Amino acid sequence: MKMIELSTASKPLSAYAEKFNDETVVLTMNGKAIAIVTDIKDIDPESLALSTNPEFLAIIQNAREELKKGKKLSLEEMKREIF
Structure with missing residues (x-):
């Protein structure tokens, strides 16, 4: 750098x-x-837009905090929730 x-x-x-x-x-x-x-030749426009979007970053931060607190679903639980 x-x-x-x-x-x-x-x-x-x-x-x-x-x-x-x-x-x-x-x-x-x-x-x-x-x-x-920085070089962005290998970054698609959607990823670039999301990486600087405050709303998306807040969603990711919230998910990380929930995971730390043990709030998570297994794949099977996720399937039951969705289907």
Whole structure:
């Protein structure tokens, strides 16, 4: 992972993206991370959209919390619930 301070960047972001290929580039402003530039050539648009959707992320977080609390269904229980 490379870090670039925007106030000192001497090239367009596209030049940095080409230089670092598959590496993630963290853009900083006043030393704080504000954005990343990363390769998405192997990511489908739906996965990208879901990975940044607050509602979807809340659903996933809720499911993880329920699992930690032991709230889960076996495959057989799931089948009975659905069918």
